[in-house]
Amino acid sequence: KRVTDLIGKLENELSGRLSKLETEFGDKLAESQKRLEGTAETLRAELAARVQEASDAAAQGLGSANAALQEHQRAAAELMREVEAGVRGDLEVMDEKLEKNAAESRNLHNA
Structure with a gap:
């Protein structure tokens, strides 16, 4: 009975730890995804601004606009x-x- 109780306690502890890890890594993954989405939005805005700059440069001359766009x-x-x-x-x-x-x-569970 002691062994069964000990195994039950270990299983409960492992289950709790795994749940905590899943939550922690889920939160970290969500945080990384939010940062990536924010960065993507920033890139879109920056790219739109650069495209506008390139369009303005095109009005002044196709050669200079092409160089600016490539940069x-x-x-x-x-x-x-x-x-x-x-x-x-x-x-x-x-x-x-x-x-x-x-x-x-796994090591704790096997121990």
Whole structure:
């Protein structure tokens, strides 16, 4: 009976820890998604402003507008790569933590 009680306590503790981890990582994932959405909105606004700048430059001369547009496209692409790398890094860290905690939970359950 003691063993059964101990197993029950361990299962309850593991279940609680897993629920806490799921909540924690769910919150972190939602936070990362909000940051990504905010960044995407910022990028859209910045790109719209740059397109307007490029349009204004086109009125002054096609050659200068083409050069400005290429520079804006390059800068926007670089910014997007930086954002993607940051989000990818956040997700990798969360995955590593989740795997570590799952392994610890399995070890506790098996102990």
